[in-house]
Amino acid sequence: MRHYFFELLACPACKSVELDLHPIVKERREVNVNVEKVRCKRFCSLYRKPAEQVPTSECANCVHWDIVEGVIVCKSCGRWYPIVEGIPVMLVDKYRNPREDEAFIRRNLERIPQDVLRLMRYPRVLS
Numbered sequence: 001m002r003h004y005f006f007e008l009l010a011c012p013a014c015k016s017v018e019l020d021l022h023p024i025v026k027e028r029r030e031v032n033v034n035v036e037k038v039r040c041k042r043f044c045s046l047y048r049k050p051a052e053q054v055p056t057s058e059c060a061n062c063v064h065w066d067i068v069e070g071v072i073v074c075k076s077c078g079r080w081y082p083i084v085e086g087i088p089v090m091l092v093d094k095y096r097n098p099r100e101d102e103a104f105i106r107r108n109l110e111r112i113p114q115d116v117l118r119l120m121r122y123p124r125v126l127s
Contacts, residue, residue, distance in 0.1 A: 001067045001086050004038045004059075006045040009072065012092045016076035020119070021045040023083075024111045025069040035060045071112060071120070078121030 003021070010017045039059045040051040046062045047054050070083040072090070081090045082104045089100075105112075 001070070001083050001088055002038075003044070003046045003062050003065060003067070004040055006072075007040050007042050007051075009088065009090065011074035011077060011079060012090050013079045014074060014077040016074055018075040020073045020075060020116075021067070021070065022073065022112065022116050023067045023070040024108050025067075027066050027068055028064050029066050031063055033063050035063060038063060069108065071108070071116065073116065073119045075119075078119060080120040 006019070006021050007017075009019060011019060035056060039056065040054070042051055043049070044051050044054045044059075044062075046065070047058065066086055067083055068086050072081045072083065072088055074080070079093075081088055082101070083089070084104065109117075
């Protein structure tokens with residue numbers, strides 16, 4: 001997942017766009033994109049500040065980073081969503097697989113900061 005796709009997402013549970021992105025594994029990959037077309041409009045998830053405060057030169061660097069593994073946390077309801085093999089898995093609770101959620105947490109437990117783990121409320125794993 002690219003940082004510039006992040007602002008297109010919303011929490012499927014509560015519909016909030018107030019999400020936090022926490023990359024775990026990133027890879028640099030060459031891409032040929034028009035930075036002006038993909039530049040974040042509202043909020044830059046890489047630098048964690050309003051998009052208008054980020055110079056276009058920084059955006060030209062950002063487009064090359066692909067988030068392979070990570071976690072997205074909703075600030076409103078605390079639900080969390082894994083990013084697996086570059087794809088954000090944003091499913092409502094009834095369609096989530098608890099075993100996959102648990103496997104994701106176990107695989108990444110040491111790499112997810114404690115403050116992020118405290119934000120991750122629903123669905124619960126490793127309780």
